[in-house]
Every structure is written in structure tokens, then in C-alpha cells.
Amino acid sequence: MATDFTPPTTEEPGMPGSEADLQPKPEWQPRYPGSGRLKDKVAxxxxxxxxxxxxxxxxxxxxxxxxxxxxxxxxxxxxxxxRIVEAEGRRALTVAGDVGDKSWCDDAVAKVIAEFGKLDVLVNNAGEQHPDKDITDITEQQLRRTFQTNIFGMFFMVQAARPHLKSGAAIVNCTSITMYQGAAILLDYSSTKGAITAFTRSLSESLVKDGIRVNGVAPGPIWTPLNPSGGQPKENIPDFGKDTPMGRPGQPNEVAPAFLFLACEDASYISGQVIHPNGGTVVNG
Incomplete structure (x- = not known):
């Protein structure tokens, strides 16, 4: 681990949050039968x-x-x-660690290659957020930690994966509606999401000549363990997502199809773009 690695903050001790303990449960289940759009790919x-x-x-x-x-x-x-992946008849590998640690990212990708022999799709989804009402409340540790996880981690994962990505491969990065709208209590988080969008567009320009597509997904408020475990103030949770045009938070299985579309050959002529599953909020970009 690098000597400048920033450890997790203690301000929200419940993060990243347990889905096993969350009520009501998020909806992760695919909504339709598969059609082989990622047949024999490794992600x-x-x-x-x-x-x-x-x-x-x-x-x-x-x-x-x-x-x-x-x-x-x-x-x-x-x-x-x-268990869910294996129930679909596919192989699964679990690797625990911190994407903000470059050496861990290198080791994790090496384990994937050793297990599966190749890599076709990289989804950079891991992230963290810490709400603060005023910019002066954001500690240096939190600022460094949020950037380390949310954007440094994506750089480290792509650097580790790049030697194994061949023509036809895809990278999909998770940005956020906060990049486009801003979020008063998520200054550092929103800033990282802006960086992720710029990273996505620039990486697309860098890799498209090699036949590797890079795109992003910018979810709105989605019901996951992150927000109730400290990603939002407790008093905001009862009304979480109700300010969207659809009047409710989204479910994870309403976002996953955007990642699938960008990862598979359906999106073969799309790179450097962002899809917005956000409950109907109109944003520019």
C-alpha cells in the first residue's frame, strides 16, 4: 500500500452499508430473460x-x-x-480490498486474469460520499479519501486492466446526476463525479482508436445501502428521491440495463457518452 494512502474516515462508521440489513430491500433482480448479449465475456x-x-x-x-x-x-x-451470479450458471470471483490502493488494483486484476484468462468489460462503480452542510466541515482526510476512492480508483483500475483489454472491450464508469445539477451537501462527491465525466470523455478519445469504447452512467437517487448508511443525512431518508419528476427513488435494476447496453455490442457505435437513469430529470450533457 502506498505511503500516501488515505484510510477510511470515521465520520460515517456505517459505510459502505449492508444490503443484508437494509429495509426495504433494493430491487436487483433482472427484469427479463437473457439473450446472450455478453455470452462468454468476462467482466x-x-x-x-x-x-x-x-x-x-x-x-x-x-x-x-x-x-x-x-x-x-x-x-x-x-x-x-x-451466489446470484452462479445461480445464473456463470462463474464468479470475489476480491475484497480498496480501489484507492493502486497495488491492490494491480493484484485484483491479476487474480481475475489468473481465474478467467481474459477481460472484456470493466465497470468502475465503487464510490463513497460524505454529506456536509458547509465546505468548512469537509476535513482534509475526507476530501482526499473521496477523491482517492471515486476518481483515483478508476485511474488505478483502468491502468491495471489496460494491458488485457483488446479491441471490442468496453469500460463503463459510474458518474452521477450531481455532476450536472450540483449538490449543496455533497461538494467533494459532486466534484469527483465531474472529474469522472471528464475522465470518461478523455479516456474514450484515448482508447477509441484501439477499438475500446468508454462510456458513463449518471444515476439519480437510487435506493442502495450507501445513502441510509451515512451517504445522506438521516432526516433526508424518508423523502429520498421524492423530488424527481417520477416522485420516487430508482431501484438498482432500473439502472443496470444502462450499464449492460454500454457494455455490449448494442452500443458498438457509442463512446464518450453518458446515460441518465434519473427519474426524468432533464440535464445538459
Whole structure:
């Protein structure tokens, strides 16, 4: 681990949150039969133990992919995601660790290659957020930690994966509606999401000549363990997502199809773009 590695903050001790303990349960189940759109592909999904990551892993498996489930430390949730992937008849590998640690990212990708022999799709989904009412409340540790996880981690994962990605491969990064709208209590988080969008567009320009597509997904408010475990103030949870045009938060299985579309050949002429599953909020970009 690098000497400048920033450890997790203690301000929200419940993070990243357990899906096993969450009520009501997020909806991760794929909504339709598979059609082989990722047949015999190998995908890495970071943050795949719960929430959007679990839904993506489940849908990718339904569509024929073997899935490497990368996650921080929610072992029970990760084991359940592994069970879900294997129930679809696909192979699964769980690897626990911190995407903000470059050496761990290198080791994780090496384990995936050793297990599956190749890599076709990288989904950079892992992230963290810490609400603060004023910019002066954001500690240096929190600021460094949020950037380390949310954007440094994507750089590290792509750097580790790049030697194994061949023409036809796809990278899908998770940005956020906060990049487009802003979020008063999520200054550092929103800033990282802006960086992720710029990273996605620039990486697309860098890799498109090699036949590797890079796109992003910018979810709105989605019901996952992240928000009730400290990602939002407790008093905001009862009305979470009600300010969207649809009047409700989204479910992980309403976001996962955007990742699938961008990962498979349906999106063969799309790169450098962002899809917005956000409950109907109109944003520019």
C-alpha cells in the first residue's frame, strides 16, 4: 500500500452499508430473460457487493458473462452477489480490498486474469460520499479519501486492466446526476463525479482508436445501502428521491440495463457518452 494512502474516515462508521440489513430491500433482480448479449465475456464490476453493482453483476451474468465481484469489506453481501451470479450458471470471483490502493488494483486484476484468462468489460462503480452542510466541515482526510476512492480508483483500475483489454472491450464508469445539477451537501462527491465525466470523455478519445469504447452512467437517487448508511443525512431518508419528476427513488435494476447496453455490442457505435437513469430529470450533457 502506498505511503500516501488515505484510510477510511470515521465520520460515517456505517459505510459502505449492508444490503443484508437494509429495509426495504433494493430491487436487483433482472427484469427479463437473457439473450446472450455478453455470452462468454468476462467482466469486472467494482462495488459489486450491493446496490447498483450487485444489479449490474446479476444482469451481466443473466446475459452470459463471468463476473469478478470487487468490493471493500461487506463480505456477506459479496457472498450473496456471488451466489446470484452462479445461480445464473456463470462463474464468479470475489476480491475484497480498496480501489484507492493502486497495488491492490494491480493484484485484483491479476487474480481475475489468473481465474478467467481474459477481460472484456470493466465497470468502475465503487464510490463513497460524505454529506456536509458547509465546505468548512469537509476535513482534509475526507476530501482526499473521496477523491482517492471515486476518481483515483478508476485511474488505478483502468491502468491495471489496460494491458488485457483488446479491441471490442468496453469500460463503463459510474458518474452521477450531481455532476450536472450540483449538490449543496455533497461538494467533494459532486466534484469527483465531474472529474469522472471528464475522465470518461478523455479516456474514450484515448482508447477509441484501439477499438475500446468508454462510456458513463449518471444515476439519480437510487435506493442502495450507501445513502441510509451515512451517504445522506438521516432526516433526508424518508423523502429520498421524492423530488424527481417520477416522485420516487430508482431501484438498482432500473439502472443496470444502462450499464449492460454500454457494455455490449448494442452500443458498438457509442463512446464518450453518458446515460441518465434519473427519474426524468432533464440535464445538459
Amino acid at each position: 469486472i464490476v467494482t462495488g459489486a457487493d450491493s446496490g447498483i453493482g450487485r444489479a449490474v453483476a446479476a444482469l451481466f451474468a443473466r446475459e452470459g458473462a463471468d463476473v469478478a465481484i470487487l468490493y471493500l469489506d461487506e463480505h456477506e453481501d459479496a457472498a450473496e452477489t456471488k
